Amino acid sequence: MMHTSRLGHPRNFQTAYKWVALCALALACAPPLVVREGWDADQGPAALLAASTSLAQFEDLTAEAAIELQRGKVRDRGTALVQLVNPDLFRVEVRGPFFTHIFTALLEGDSLTVYGRGMDRPLKGSVHGRLLTTLTGLDLGSCDLRYALLGFVEPSSIVEPVEYPHADHAVVALAGGRQAWLDLRRGLVLRESIPLPEGEVLLRELKEYRREQALYLPRRVEIRQRDILLALSYKNYAFNRGLEAEQLRRGMP
Structure with missing residues (x-):
């Protein structure tokens, strides 16, 4: 007697069809990949870096983000209010569950001030000192804190021949030993x-x-x-709304 495979049962086909339909629906609902308007891959890596967002494009900026810090198996979550006033003021206020204040950091030039929960007095130091490492475990090295958190790339020239691991991707060497991976198709x-x-x-x-x-x-x-992983998921931005320096300094000891 021949046995009919269970895969041929109409109910299995119906189940498979439902999964295919659900996958298709999920793909249809996903936002389309963003491609830089007017961009042509033939413009090359140097043009892409020049077109990337830089701090010089803002007078001021305010952004809200969900923030997550994971150190090994320990994970902390909260929200962050990120504010910038050019040329040299940058403030990050982090809150935990129920809007509990965790800490506020104010960067003014190269000087970093941090105060928050469990601190008897504010901590002060250089942005390139050990203060940030003490707070997060991360050493940013020579990376500008503002660019690092906002997800921008500091302006730089390409210092070595460009590598092309794929036809539409490039890896470029920048000043200071940095490297950037570029999507030339999307810009x-x-x-x-x-x-x-x-x-x-x-x-x-x-x-x-x-x-x-x-x-x-x-x-x-x-x-x-x-x-160690520090992740920021930005929810919204406001640009050039007349934010003033004193607003960032307000409440700082």
């Missing part, structure tokens, strides 16, 4: 690595790009070093 920067002392590397992943006015911004920024 976007996807990743950046920053060398650190003793052979360590800080890696930034720039994901989920969205167009905001004439700018192309990564909605998710992931910063990794060893087993």
